[in-house]
Amino acid sequence: MMPRKKDIVSISKLFVAGFGILASTVAALAQVSPGSTTNPNLAGPLASTNQPSSRPDITRFTMDQLMEMKVTSVSKKPEEFFDAPAALYVITSEEIRRSGARVLPEALRLSPGLDVAQIDASKWAISSRGFNERLANKLLVMIDGRSVYDPAFSGLYWETQDLVLEDIDRIEVIRGPGGTLWGANAVNGVINITTKSAKDTQGLYMEAGGGNVYQGFESVRYGGKLGPNAYYRVYEKYLNHSEFFDPAGNAADDWRMARGGARVDWDISEADVFTWQGDVFGGEVGAKQIMPFTSRPYAQVRTGDAKVDGANLLARWQHTFAEDNQASLQTYYDHFNRNDLRYHERRDTFDLDYQHRFSPLNRNEIVYGLGYRYSGDQIGGEPSTFRFDHPSRGLSLGSAFLQDTITIVPDRLQLTLGTKLEHNDFTGFEIQPGTRLLWTPHERHTVWASVARAVRTPSRVDDDMQAHLPYDNPVPPYIRNPPAAIGIGGNPRFESETLVAYELGYRVRPLDRLTFDLALFYNDYDKLRLGRFDFTNPASPPQITPEYTFLPLWIENLMWGETYGGELVAHWNPTDIWKLIASYSYLKVQLHVPTVGFFDPVSPTATARSPRHQVQLHSLLDLSEKWQFDTGAYYVDRLPSLQVPSYIRLDLRISWRPTKEWELSLVAQNVLDNHHPEFGASLDNFDLPTESRRSIYASVSRRF
Amino acid sequence: MQLLVPSIEKWGSQCRGFAGAAVLAFAMAAGFAQAPTLTPYQIKAGFIYNFAMATKWLSEDPNSTAPLVFGILGEDPSLGEFALLQGAKVGAHRNLSVKPCKDLSEAKECHILFLSGSLKSNLPTLLEETKDLPVLTITDADVGVRSRGIIHFVLEKDKLRFEVNVSAADRAKLKISSQVLKLAKLRKDEPGGRKD
Numbered sequence: 001m002m003p004r005k006k007d008i009v010s011i012s013k014l015f016v017a018g019f020g021i022l023a024s025t026v027a028a029l030a031q032v033s034p035g036s037t038t039n040p041n042l043a044g045p046l047a048s049t050n051q052p053s054s055r056p057d058i059t060r061f062t063m064d065q066l067m068e069m070k071v072t073s074v075s076k077k078p079e080e081f082f083d084a085p086a087a088l089y090v091i092t093s094e095e096i097r098r099s100g101a102r103v104l105p106e107a108l109r110l111s112p113g114l115d116v117a118q119i120d121a122s123k124w125a126i127s128s129r130g131f132n133e134r135l136a137n138k139l140l141v142m143i144d145g146r147s148v149y150d151p152a153f154s155g156l157y158w159e160t161q162d163l164v165l166e167d168i169d170r171i172e173v174i175r176g177p178g179g180t181l182w183g184a185n186a187v188n189g190v191i192n193i194t195t196k197s198a199k200d201t202q203g204l205y206m207e208a209g210g211g212n213v214y215q216g217f218e219s220v221r222y223g224g225k226l227g228p229n230a231y232y233r234v235y236e237k238y239l240n241h242s243e244f245f246d247p248a249g250n251a252a253d254d255w256r257m258a259r260g261g262a263r264v265d266w267d268i269s270e271a272d273v274f275t276w277q278g279d280v281f282g283g284e285v286g287a288k289q290i291m292p293f294t295s296r297p298y299a300q301v302r303t304g305d306a307k308v309d310g311a312n313l314l315a316r317w318q319h320t321f322a323e324d325n326q327a328s329l330q331t332y333y334d335h336f337n338r339n340d341l342r343y344h345e346r347r348d349t350f351d352l353d354y355q356h357r358f359s360p361l362n363r364n365e366i367v368y369g370l371g372y373r374y375s376g377d378q379i380g381g382e383p384s385t386f387r388f389d390h391p392s393r394g395l396s397l398g399s400a401f402l403q404d405t406i407t408i409v410p411d412r413l414q415l416t417l418g419t420k421l422e423h424n425d426f427t428g429f430e431i432q433p434g435t436r437l438l439w440t441p442h443e444r445h446t447v448w449a450s451v452a453r454a455v456r457t458p459s460r461v462d463d464d465m466q467a468h469l470p471y472d473n474p475v476p477p478y479i480r481n482p483p484a485a486i487g488i489g490g491n492p493r494f495e496s497e498t499l500v501a502y503e504l505g506y507r508v509r510p511l512d513r514l515t516f517d518l519a520l521f522y523n524d525y526d527k528l529r530l531g532r533f534d535f536t537n538p539a540s541p542p543q544i545t546p547e548y549t550f551l552p553l554w555i556e557n558l559m560w561g562e563t564y565g566g567e568l569v570a571h572w573n574p575t576d577i578w579k580l581i582a583s584y585s586y587l588k589v590q591l592h593v594p595t596v597g598f599f600d601p602v603s604p605t606a607t608a609r610s611p612r613h614q615v616q617l618h619s620l621l622d623l624s625e626k627w628q629f630d631t632g633a634y635y636v637d638r639l640p641s642l643q644v645p646s647y648i649r650l651d652l653r654i655s656w657r658p659t660k661e662w663e664l665s666l667v668a669q670n671v672l673d674n675h676h677p678e679f680g681a682s683l684d685n686f687d688l689p690t691e692s693r694r695s696i697y698a699s700v701s702r703r704f
Numbered sequence: 705m706q707l708l709v710p711s712i713e714k715w716g717s718q719c720r721g722f723a724g725a726a727v728l729a730f731a732m733a734a735g736f737a738q739a740p741t742l743t744p745y746q747i748k749a750g751f752i753y754n755f756a757m758a759t760k761w762l763s764e765d766p767n768s769t770a771p772l773v774f775g776i777l778g779e780d781p782s783l784g785e786f787a788l789l790q791g792a793k794v795g796a797h798r799n800l801s802v803k804p805c806k807d808l809s810e811a812k813e814c815h816i817l818f819l820s821g822s823l824k825s826n827l828p829t830l831l832e833e834t835k836d837l838p839v840l841t842i843t844d845a846d847v848g849v850r851s852r853g854i855i856h857f858v859l860e861k862d863k864l865r866f867e868v869n870v871s872a873a874d875r876a877k878l879k880i881s882s883q884v885l886k887l888a889k890l891r892k893d894e895p896g897g898r899k900d
Contacts, residue, residue, distance in 0.1 A: 058742065058750040059792045063887055066750045069742060070862045270848045323825040 082507055085416065085438040085448035086178075087113070087519035087567065091171040093196075095581075098620050098630040100653040100667035102214050102697070103239070105158040107165060108191070109634065110618070111173040112583030113519075113567035115610045117636075117644075117679035120253040120690040121213075121244040122159040122285045125679050128175045128189030129521065130563045130589045132610045132679075134687075138187035138456050138497075140178065144195055144277065145353070146314055146332050149185055151375055151395055152345055154459035159285055160308050160336065162257045164219050164237050166205060166701075169196040175567065176521055177501045179432035179454035180418045183371075183399050187454040187499050188523075195277075198223055198231035198265040204704040211667075211697025216240040229267040236260040243286070244690035245675035250288070251690040252303035257283035275316040282309035287687045289341050291385075301688070302341060310336030324365065325358040343381035350374045363407040367418075373397040379460065381467075389464035389490070398423045414438040426458040427496050446507040455496040462494040462529065462555050488531065491555045500524045513573040520566040527557035530593060531600030553600055561591035561607075577622040585614045605641035613637040628655045642680025648672055661702050669695040745785035747864055748857060752786070752842060755855060756794045756816060758881040763838045771801035777811050777830065778820025786818065812837055819853060821845030838877050849893065854878070858889075867891050 061069075081088055091110045101107040105124040109116045115132045117125045127136035135155020141148050143163070148156050171193050178186035201223040208218040217240065223233035237259045243251040261279030268274055284305040291302045314332035321327070334349040355369040376394040381387055403418030419433035434452030441447065467488045505519045531553040565587040572580045589607040593599050615635040623629050632651040638644060650672050655665035670676070675691040742750070756772055772794050776783050783804075790802045805811040808830060817839050819830055827843065828850040834841055841853030854876060856867045868888040873880055 058746050058788050059753050061750045061754075063751070063754050063884065066747055066754070067863065067865070067887060069747050069864070267848070270850060320825075 082509065082515070083438065083440065083446055085414070085436040085450060085505070087175040087503060087505060087521070089113070089173045089175070089517075089569065091173065093166075093168055093170060095618075095620070096165050096168060096171070098628065098653060098655075099618075099632055100630070100651055100665075100669060101165060102217060103159075103241075104161050104163050104165065104168075104193070107168075107171065108173070109632075111171070112569045112616060113175045113585040113614070114173055114189070115587075115614070117639075118244075118692050119679045120251065120287070120687060121241055122253055122255040122287075123687055124158040126158065127610065128173070129523065129565065130587055130610045131188060131606055133606075134679075136188075137459065138185065138499075139189045139191065140182055140186035141191045141193070142182070143193045144314065145316065145330055146312060146334060147349075147351070147373075148334075150345075150347065150459075152347070152377055152379055152460040154185070154456070154461065157308070157338070159255060159257065160281060160283070160310060160338075162237065162239060162259055162281065162283075163193070163195070164221065164235055164259075166207065166219070167195050167201060167221065167233075167235065169194045169200070175519065176450070176503050177432075177434065177452045177454035177499060180403065180420050180434035180452055181401060183401075183420050183422055183432070184397075184424065184430060184455055184457040184496070187456050187497070195263070197275075198233045198263045201233045202231065205701065206703075207699060207701040209697055209699025211695060213242050213244075213669075213693055213695035214239065214697045215242045217699075226264065226266070230264065231266070232262065232264045234260075234262045245693050246288070246688075246690045250303065251286075252288045253286045253687075253690055255283060255285040255305075257281060257285075271320045273318045275318075276314070278311065278313040280309075280311040282307075284308075287341055288690075289687055291342065304341050306338060306340040308336065308338050310334070321358075327354070327356040329354050342386050343379065346378045348376050363410075365405040366403070367405075368402045369400065371397075371399040373399075377460075385468040387466050388460060389466065390460075393460065393464075395425050396423075397425075412440055422457075424457050426463055426494070430455050430457065430496055444509040446505075448503075448505045450501070450503040450505075452501050452503075454499045454501065456499075457496045458494045461490060463490045463492055465490040486531075486551045486553050488553050488555065494529070494555055495527055495557050497528050497557065498526045515571045517569040517571075518566065521564060523563045525562070526560045528559035528561060528591070528603075529555060529557065530559035530603045532556050532558060533598040533600070558597075558599070559591055559593055559603060561589065563587065563589045579618075579620040581616070581618040581620075583614075583616045587612055608641035609639055611637035611639060611646075626657045628657075629653070630655075636678070639680065644677050644680050647676045647678070661704065663701045664698070665700075666698050667696070743782070743785060744864070745782045746788065748844065749786050749788050751857070751864065751866065752816065752818070753789055753792055753794070753800070755840065755842070755880070755884060756800060758884045759816075759840055760879040760881075761815060761838050762877040762879055769797040771799050772816070773801050773803055773814045774816045774818070775803050775805045775811050775814030776818045776820070777805045777808075778818075778822040780820045780822045783818070783820055808833055812839065814839055816840045816842065817853075818842045819845075821847070827851035835872065835875060840873075840876070840878055852891075855888075865889065869893065 081090055089111045091107060095110050096107045099107060099110055101109070105116060105126060108114055108126060113128060115127050117132060119125055119134055123134055125132045125134050125136060127133070127139050131138050133155070135150070135153045137154035141156055143161065148161055150156055171191065174190040176189065178190035182190050201221060203223055205221045206219070210216040217238065219235060219237035221233055221235035223231065226232055238257070240256050241254060243254045245251065259279060259281040261277065263277035264275065266274045284307055286303070286305050288301060288303045291300055312332060312334040314330065316328060316330040318326065318328040330353045332351050336347055338345045351371070351373040353369065353371040355367065357365065357367045359365050374394060374396050376392070378392045379388050380391050399420060399422040401418060401420040403416060405414060405416045407414050414437070416436040416438070419431060422430045422432070424430065432453050432455060434450065436448060436450040439447045465488065468486070501524070502522045503519065505517070507515065507517045509515045533551055534554050535552065565585065567583060567585040569581070569583040574580065587610055589610065591604050591607050593604055613635070614637065617633045619631045621629045630653040634649040636647055636649070638646040649670055651667070651669045652671060653665060653667045655663055657663045670692055671694060673694060675693045677689060677691045680689050752774065756774065760766070774786070774789060776786055786802055789800050792800045794800050803810070803814065805814065805817070811817050811830070812834060815838070817834065819827055819841060821844060823830060824847070827845065827847065831841060831851070831853060840855065842855045842857070843851060843853040844857040845851055846858070852867065852869065854869050854872045856869070858865050858867060866888055867890070868880060868885060869891040870885070871892045
């Protein structure tokens, strides 16, 4: 290991580079010449590029030289997403590869403003703009149009979404509400993961490697042609992840996951594209949990493996009637099984979705959609301490949305109005309207504003779960004397949590290779979940043993609050061989509880479960045609309510491509620390947290 | 939700016109001086210049000194890069003239015609209209065979490659030198992909 002092020097160098970015901006801003316009007619662009200063003489290149030139899409991403009227960040496949991330949730660390905390070796708490927990219930995640949000526990199991990162085309992270398009639970953010078309993954790709934390991993993918316009790929992946550090010893959180699947993309005609895809996975996820008992010693720590498996199948048909008139019909089936230490869940989901985009009038672009989803489950646990009123339940969700994007002034001002209407089995109809305004006063400046409503609909936990938790969880000896337990009772009258979000954004490109993206938000939440102790309510969760001091806790919509903050992201490509991405995010959470009554002391501490300050700096450097050196530095503020101190994480990657086919890379993550905690125990997570370790691994890949 | 993905891209699609100039001086000032790298359309311009020199318009007087007209059809700010070819020498007494075309009738008068991807679903019709004329049509939009000109650029990994439709070149009475053809992927289907 490198001595720590040296690392701090290297970090400080990185931050010096960061300040360099800021300084250069000041200089650059001065150069922005206002008033020039994007001219949609043909003569405009031809005329406007005649800047004599750096006009290259392209006639001097021979065909052979041209054939060898790399088409580097210089800052392609900020260009493409410069005009998005939302707080959007796109993680490219190149950024994923060069981050050294081996699993999907680790790749999400690349998104500014997202709060990614690893609880133990296999579990993550990921949220945007606050309210982080293992099953963060206000973040919606879609993989190729398939929702992976679990309606029983309202959140998702990141460890089972173990995609082949090489096959991910891009990850779009929208901070802020997306309910108008995506529906319920897209409250604080939406993550859209898009995998590559089979057309783009032709040939054989193999990868293998290992290290101290990622003990062994391999994946193989093969892509071929089924016909002149039909492409397929098949893949498999396996990962064996070692334990993290546990101050008490015996972390027992090692895990193994295997996955395989296939995808077909068929351009049936100029106007029709079919996609079929499916995956299967299975694995064992180690955990250490405090198990409550109804008799002495009331609780004990148990270790073991959760067994998980699942499969999904998706089909999509996209039809182009004409330019600006497209429709898509998609259906999927998703199945998963989870046998956790305390409970088991089996879920089968069927989804049908239709969308149509067209421009009926000049300057109007309308998108509407209709959807239906059925999700059936079987859930249960140890009956005395963890059960649901309904051991099996089928939930229906019907949805419709309509959105109109109106061009008020061409190339200058655009207004988007839309709403989603959904019907769910818990609360009936939910409406999520939103409006966005996009103003481009100049081709290098974009201003956007948005007001939107979003809801987090009840889950089965809110509605019909009955669970007992040892009160003093998780501090040994776990149970007070005399013992006490909290009995959490779901509430069939629990309503949706609501948000009205106000956002403002500004993007500026002072130089062709420098972009700033600022997003500010003010979120107004109401009817947030809060447990209320009610010792008199006869319908309280049943008291199990007289030895307990029993504290019945009812789930109700009693909390409200505000969050505000912002994210600033800078992209700078000083040269074609060097790319820098820096970001800062700020978050303040204020939650309020009623003054009269006894309430769950844990929920209001959500104010301090997400870091207030986060700073990131990424450097992607091509040392030569064959060598790459990449660095990622992260500062994450402390989490006071979980007693997690702030930390700085430094990741390094070096890769060597001796030929076009082979790539060898060496990755070191968390190099500054032997171990540090990133998240703590919380009521919604039975698993005891462990600490992230320094990780080193080597990998080799070959494409044919 | 796949349709929404293009919608997000659309948010930004009008905003591709920033490729260009001032960067270089800044990068050098920052101490990272290196050989200038070309934008994708500058590289295409380089190719087109080479195509212009390697092609003979058989229906035309070989000693003509009138400018060789390079027409551009479509609306994409990046097309402005082609202005770099204005006046470039393509023969002892012949220069290239770059001409943004307003409509099809102007486009038909050109020797070389670049049809931008922004023409979208109009591409097949436009190519159909020009297939019997001595016009070297060039395209780069990845939207199907009927939308490909005589020469069609494709991106392979991070390098630019091109296809030449030799049957279409014959029909247009163009002779493309073997120097170019040996670097190209050859196609033989009819121009516009349709049989007569």
